[in-house]
Amino acid sequence: MKKLADIKTQFPEWYQDVVFAAELADQAPVRGCMVIRPYGYALWEEIQKNLDTKFKETGHQNAAFPLLIPQSFLQKEKEHVEGFSPELAIVTHAGGKELEEPLVIRPTSETIIHSMFAQWLRSWRDLPIKVNQWCSVVRWELRPRPFLRTSEFWWQEGHTAHETAEEAAQEARDMHQMYQDFMEKDLAIPVIAAKKPEHEKFAGADATFTLEAMMQDGKAVQMGTAHLISQNFAKAFNMTFQDRDGGLSYPYLTSWGVTTRLIGAIIMVHGDAKGLILPPRIAQIQVVIVPIFKTDNKEAVLAAATVLAKQLKKSFRIHLDTREYETPGAKFYEWELKGVPLRIELGARDIDAGVAMIADRLTGLKEAIKLAEIEEMVTKKLSDIQDALFERAKKYRDERLYQTEESLAEFGPRLQAEGGFYRVGWNEDTNALDALKAFGGTIRCVLPEKLSTRCFFSGQPSSCDIIVAKAY
Amino acid sequence: MKKLADIKTQFPEWYQDVVFAAELADQAPVRGCMVIRPYGYALWEEIQKNLDTKFKETGHQNAAFPLLIPQSFLQKEKEHVEGFSPELAIVTHAGGKELEEPLVIRPTSETIIHSMFAQWLRSWRDLPIKVNQWCSVVRWELRPRPFLRTSEFWWQEGHTAHETAEEAAQEARDMHQMYQDFMEKDLAIPVIAAKKPEHEKFAGADATFTLEAMMQDGKAVQMGTAHLISQNFAKAFNMTFQDRDGGLSYPYLTSWGVTTRLIGAIIMVHGDAKGLILPPRIAQIQVVIVPIFKTDNKEAVLAAATVLAKQLKKSFRIHLDTREYETPGAKFYEWELKGVPLRIELGARDIDAGVAMIADRLTGLKEAIKLAEIEEMVTKKLSDIQDALFERAKKYRDERLYQTEESLAEFGPRLQAEGGFYRVGWNEDTNALDALKAFGGTIRCVLPEKLSTRCFFSGQPSSCDIIVAKAY
Numbered sequence: 001m002k003k004l005a006d007i008k009t010q011f012p013e014w015y016q017d018v019v020f021a022a023e024l025a026d027q028a029p030v031r032g033c034m035v036i037r038p039y040g041y042a043l044w045e046e047i048q049k050n051l052d053t054k055f056k057e058t059g060h061q062n063a064a065f066p067l068l069i070p071q072s073f074l075q076k077e078k079e080h081v082e083g084f085s086p087e088l089a090i091v092t093h094a095g096g097k098e099l100e101e102p103l104v105i106r107p108t109s110e111t112i113i114h115s116m117f118a119q120w121l122r123s124w125r126d127l128p129i130k131v132n133q134w135c136s137v138v139r140w141e142l143r144p145r146p147f148l149r150t151s152e153f154w155w156q157e158g159h160t161a162h163e164t165a166e167e168a169a170q171e172a173r174d175m176h177q178m179y180q181d182f183m184e185k186d187l188a189i190p191v192i193a194a195k196k197p198e199h200e201k202f203a204g205a206d207a208t209f210t211l212e213a214m215m216q217d218g219k220a221v222q223m224g225t226a227h228l229i230s231q232n233f234a235k236a237f238n239m240t241f242q243d244r245d246g247g248l249s250y251p252y253l254t255s256w257g258v259t260t261r262l263i264g265a266i267i268m269v270h271g272d273a274k275g276l277i278l279p280p281r282i283a284q285i286q287v288v289i290v291p292i293f294k295t296d297n298k299e300a301v302l303a304a305a306t307v308l309a310k311q312l313k314k315s316f317r318i319h320l321d322t323r324e325y326e327t328p329g330a331k332f333y334e335w336e337l338k339g340v341p342l343r344i345e346l347g348a349r350d351i352d353a354g355v356a357m358i359a360d361r362l363t364g365l366k367e368a369i370k371l372a373e374i375e376e377m378v379t380k381k382l383s384d385i386q387d388a389l390f391e392r393a394k395k396y397r398d399e400r401l402y403q404t405e406e407s408l409a410e411f412g413p414r415l416q417a418e419g420g421f422y423r424v425g426w427n428e429d430t431n432a433l434d435a436l437k438a439f440g441g442t443i444r445c446v447l448p449e450k451l452s453t454r455c456f457f458s459g460q461p462s463s464c465d466i467i468v469a470k471a472y
Numbered sequence: 473m474k475k476l477a478d479i480k481t482q483f484p485e486w487y488q489d490v491v492f493a494a495e496l497a498d499q500a501p502v503r504g505c506m507v508i509r510p511y512g513y514a515l516w517e518e519i520q521k522n523l524d525t526k527f528k529e530t531g532h533q534n535a536a537f538p539l540l541i542p543q544s545f546l547q548k549e550k551e552h553v554e555g556f557s558p559e560l561a562i563v564t565h566a567g568g569k570e571l572e573e574p575l576v577i578r579p580t581s582e583t584i585i586h587s588m589f590a591q592w593l594r595s596w597r598d599l600p601i602k603v604n605q606w607c608s609v610v611r612w613e614l615r616p617r618p619f620l621r622t623s624e625f626w627w628q629e630g631h632t633a634h635e636t637a638e639e640a641a642q643e644a645r646d647m648h649q650m651y652q653d654f655m656e657k658d659l660a661i662p663v664i665a666a667k668k669p670e671h672e673k674f675a676g677a678d679a680t681f682t683l684e685a686m687m688q689d690g691k692a693v694q695m696g697t698a699h700l701i702s703q704n705f706a707k708a709f710n711m712t713f714q715d716r717d718g719g720l721s722y723p724y725l726t727s728w729g730v731t732t733r734l735i736g737a738i739i740m741v742h743g744d745a746k747g748l749i750l751p752p753r754i755a756q757i758q759v760v761i762v763p764i765f766k767t768d769n770k771e772a773v774l775a776a777a778t779v780l781a782k783q784l785k786k787s788f789r790i791h792l793d794t795r796e797y798e799t800p801g802a803k804f805y806e807w808e809l810k811g812v813p814l815r816i817e818l819g820a821r822d823i824d825a826g827v828a829m830i831a832d833r834l835t836g837l838k839e840a841i842k843l844a845e846i847e848e849m850v851t852k853k854l855s856d857i858q859d860a861l862f863e864r865a866k867k868y869r870d871e872r873l874y875q876t877e878e879s880l881a882e883f884g885p886r887l888q889a890e891g892g893f894y895r896v897g898w899n900e901d902t903n904a905l906d907a908l909k910a911f912g913g914t915i916r917c918v919l920p921e922k923l924s925t926r927c928f929f930s931g932q933p934s935s936c937d938i939i940v941a942k943a944y
Contacts, residue, residue: 026588028538029545030575035588038533038603045534061510062517066500067539067577067608067624068561073501086568089540091577094561094623095612103502105539105563105577116498116507125797131510135608136539140567151566152539325597 004337007273011217016146018267022276022338025146032144032151036260039338040147042284043263044154048134050186050282051156051258054178060130060158065112067135068103073111076236080110083203087139089151105138110204110233110255113159117251118239124163126241127251128171132158147264148221148472155259161239161251168228168252175256176209176226183223187262188279188389189213189269190397191223192421192467194445199430202227202255212444212467214397215268218419220444220469223265226256264472269393276339277361279389280382285319287312287378288340290331292347304351308344308371316378336361341385342378362388397421408432408456412439421469425452425462432457440470476809479745483689488618490739494748494810497618504616504623508732511810512619514756515735516626520606522658522754523628523730526650532602532630537584539607540575545583548708552582555675559611561623577610582676582705582727585631589723590711596635599713599723600643604630619736620693620944627731633711633723640700640724647728648681648698655695659734660751660861661685661741662869663695664893664939666917671902674699674727684916684939686869687740690891692916692941695737698728736944741865748811749833751861752854757791759784759850760812762803764819776823780816780843788850808833813857814850834860869893880904880928884911893941897924897934904929912942 004021005013019025024040027033036044052062068091074081084107091103106112117129134156141151158175162168180193196208205227212220234240234250243249270277280286289312291305302322309320319340321331328345335343345357345366356374359366362385369377400420404411411422416439426432426443435457436442444467452462476493477485491497496512499505508516524534540563546553556579563575578584589601606628613623630647634640652665668680677699684692706712706722715721742749752758761784763777774794781792791812793803800817807815817829817838828846831838834857841849872892876883883894888911898904898915907929908914916939924934 026591029542029584029587030538030540033538033540035538036536038535041535042533044536061514063510063513064508064516064608064626066502066505066507067610068502068505070502088568089563089566089575091561092564094610095614096558096560103561112501115501119498136536138539138566142567154536 004273004275007216007271014271015264015268018271018275018337019146024263024267024276027146030151032141034144034146034150034152036154039284040263043266043278043282044260046282046284047258047262048156051182052134054182055132055156055158058174058178060132060160063131063133064135065106065109065116065133067106069106069109069112071102071104073115074104076111077204077233080204080233084108084139087141089138089140106135107137107139108255108257109133109137109157110159110229111237114233114237114239114253117159117161118237121161121239121241121251123242124244127161127163128167129161130158130171131160132156145264145472147260147267153259153261155257157255157257160254161234162254163241163243163249163251165252168254172207172209172226172228172254172256175254176211179211179224179226179256179258183211183213183262184390186279186281187266188281188386188393189223189265190390190394192445192447194447194467196225197428197443197446197466199433200443202229204230204233206230210445212421212469213265213269214400214421214469215265215472216271216396217268218400218470220421220467220471221261221265221268222444222471223262224256224258227254229253229255270389271339275337277389278339278341280341280386283339283341284317285335285338285340286317286382287319287342287344288335289318289320289344289346290328290335291320291322292328292345297348301346301348301351305346308346308356308374312375312378315375316382332359342381344374360385403451405452405454406456407459408435408439411456412436412441415439415441415468415470419470421467422456423447423451423465423467424456425450425454425464426466427455427458427460427463429455429458436468441468442471443467444469444471476745476747479688479743486743487736487740490743490747490809491618496735496739496748499618502623504613506616506618506622506624508626511756512735515738515750515754516732518754518756519658519730519734520628523654524606526654527604527628527630530646530650532604532632535603535605536607537581537588537605539578541578541581541584543574543576545587546576548583549676549705552676552705556580556611559613561610561612578607579609579611580727580729581605581609581629582631582701583709586705586709586711586725589631589633590709593633593711593713593723595714596716599633599635600639601633602630602643603632604628617736617944619732619739625731625733627729629727629729632726633706634726635715635721635723637724640726644679644681644698644700644726644728647726648683651683651696651698651728651730655683655685655734656862658751658753659738660753660858660865661695661737662862662866664917664919666919666939668697669900669915669918669938671905672915674701676702676705678702682917684893684941685737685741686872686893686941687737687944688743688868689740690872690942692893692939692943693733693737693740694916694943695734696728696730699726701725701727742861743811747809749861750811750813752813752858755811755813756789757807757810757812758789758854759791759814759816760807761790761792761816761818762800762807763792763794764800764817769820773818773820773823777818780818780828780846784847784850787847788854804831814853816846832857875923877924877926878928879931880907880911883928884908884913887940887942888912891942893939894928895919895923895937895939896928897922897926897936898938899927899930899932899935901927901930908940913940914943915939916941916943
């Protein structure tokens with residue numbers, strides 16, 4: 001097997017090496033597209049299972065909307081079409097003929113979903129409408145990176161319509177909060193939850209809320225967004241309802257989504273020189289059992305390992321690796337690369353002594369534990385790893401989150417060389433963007449609380465605090 | 473609300489009315505496409521949950537392959553491209569430029585998946601490869617009908633590669649059997665599981681196995697297929713592996729799928745004049761609770777209904793309909809239209825008497841049951857409805873399954889007027905197809921056992937038995 005690139009000095013190469021070597025994804029034969037392999041897709045399925053349960057508990061229902069959207073639909077909302085036009089894939093022929101009107105493959109589904117909302121919505125009694133869709137979308141990408149930036153990616157997109165502006169705002173806040181809880185508790189990734197600056201809003205939204213995480217190279221990943229959609233969308237699609245006073249009103253809309261990009265963040269936040277480290281809550285395999293046997297004790301060891309696997313399967317996601325053509329050493333290497341949180345080794349002598357060896361992927365420590373106590377030990381260790389991953393990522397992030405009144409000329413070179421999050425003041429002058437860009441930086445979000453006094457760019461009094469960082 | 477068309481005399485109109493009125497699906501603003509609404513998508517989710525569990529228990533893993541396929545890939549397998557060319561949707565522009573090579577939206581994914589298998593496969597130790605994908609595919613459709621025939625439809629496609637021909641044949645048989653079990657036990661739809669005739673095989677397959685069900689108008693629906701894929705696919709994609717003897721071999725392939733068309737069959741097999749009847753095992757709502765209250769007892773009745781709903785939620789999928797702006801009568805009508813298997817009515821007098829009224833959607837019968845026994849009564853009634861739906865559908869089908877030695881001239885007019893399945897002899901002369909077509913008939917499948925003596929078309933000795941029917 002190929003050695004992984006050095007995580008410290010060649011982070012982007014290390015990332016690609018891990019994606020391919022751990023069999024998470026592969027390059028597809030179509031430019032900019034990826035294939036998500038079973039081991040990577042299982043992560044996405046755990047993410048889906050977790051979020052889908054939360055969505056349904058809060059009254060959202062899944063539905064399926066068409067992949068193809070008439071080009072004219074995107075043009076109904078001016079900012080929307082400007083935002084997405086350069087990235088569209090366009091179907092011009094179908095069924096052996098040229099189409100009268102070209103169709104675009106959905107880059108996102110606001111337009112087609114809103115056209116259906118307009119048909120379904122009659123009275124305030126029909127509100128709220130709260131739907132979600134799991135699907136893939138296409139935004140043409142010239143510099144693809146698996147999971148982070150691909151021409152096709154997988155996501156969920158929630159779309160809701162509400163009677164009042166306050167209800168819609170509450171929905172956007174609730175989903176933003178739900179995402180944060182999920183990312184921190186299940187993915188063990190600390191995030192900064194705040195607003196996007198005006199110039200970074202979703203095309204056609206009134207406000208976009210984001211969640212920003214720091215990778216091990218000090219760069220930011222936008223982990224998800226929730227949008228308060230402008231009433232312009234409702235107006236563009238003639239979406240009205242009879243309100244409680246008998247008049248006609250436009251509803252208030254939201255949309256929100258997370259993508260397979262989350263898998264990229266899991267890799268870049270938690271991985272190490274040996275490869276992936278998966279948070280136990282979303283690992284497809286939480287514990288791998290590697291039986292250690294020779295020809296003369298093979299049957300007895302395999303039988304004991306099978307009993308142990310069966311016992312642990314009741315409470316954990318287990319894989320029993322019985323392959324005979326691989327050495328235990330090769331198996332250890334492979335499951336470490338694949339980030340399985342715990343490894344149990346079981347040999348003939350262990351069985352006689354009533355113990356097993358248990359190795360922790362995060363610390364690398366190995367200890368003997370009594371078979372009689374194995375379930376509670378595995379429970380405890382998985383929980384400890386989940387917590388330790390979060391704490392470690394948070395410490396890393398906090399150590400590189402600088403609150404400063406420095407000017408761009410002062411902190412810019414550090415940002416460029418080392419990455420990190422810079423909490424600085426800003427007066428909302430967009431001339432700052434190009435200056436920032438010269439150091440590879442972008443504005444990630446606008447924080448709810450202002451601690452700064454001066455703008456990092458102009459030196460004038462600041463009107464808000466922002467996070468500046470390099471980003472994927 | 474609009475009255476449904478008469479199920480006996482206007483079956484196609486009744487079908488469309490039920491699809492739209494029960495809010496299962498809607499026409500999309502793109503020609504031939506549909507929107508699956510939440511109540512319809514919930515059925516698909518139950519189908520997914522059931523099948524996905526079975527797939528995983530038998531060692532299949534989910535993955536995601538690109539939506540877009542280079543046009544040249546389809547051309548690698550001659551029969552395959554001929555089979556699908558007329559139905560393709562083609563992307564010619566993306567990212568603001570004309571593409572060098574057009575891309576097709578997948579009509580099915582054999583070509584792209586096989587190209588990846590070819591990369592992943594090295595040794596016999598990598599076999600079998602068993603993957604599945606849940607996604608939508610596009611095959612351009614000029615005469616769409618929701619769920620039965622749409623330009624975009626949702627499905628699962630399983631794809632496997634095996635070391636030996638026998639293993640691949642076993643896989644195709646196993647999946648064919650799994651589909652039959654699922655359709656009969658979960659969907660309560662009896663199916664005939666057999667082979668497709670040569671001219672109806674999947675484009676590029678050695679053999680296709682089908683499952684055929686009879687609708688209430690006597691027409692057939694193909695419920696799913698499993699294919700033994702020709703080794704031509706492996707050869708076209710250079711898919712080889714080092715075999716146990718150290719030589720290079722081509723693997724043996726299968727693919728198999730079921731689609732959202734299953735929802736169409738559920739409607740057409742089980743529905744009645746009042747609308748849908750959903751098999752309890754896949755109904756999103758198994759029991760709807762309708763509290764019956766007046767202004768002076770509203771709070772007490774709603775409180776009791778809430779307690780009952782909470783109790784039943786532990787074991788069943790429950791909906792408590794607390795809407796105050798609809799009368800109980802309107803609610804009964806709506807939930808009957810939507811096919812909920814059981815309805816519980818709870819009023820003030822019922823509560824005092826310690827009973828509830830329970831109405832069975834299939835028989836229409838209503839009876840009082842003791843609240844103390846409600847859980848076991850609901851369990852029993854749901855199980856009875858599930859069984860009764862299957863028995864009713866089987867009786868209906870068997871009564872219209874004619875084993876006959878008649879010639880086409882004799883049974884053709886009956887087939888044309890009344891539908892039904894005709895088990896007849898055939899000598900595999902494909903000139904029979906056009907003659908059959910004149911009566912609206914097609915060959916649905918070739919049965920494993922031969923009972924006939926003469927060919928329905930030529931009058932010559934028959935070589936096999938087939939099922940002839942009109943079909944969707």
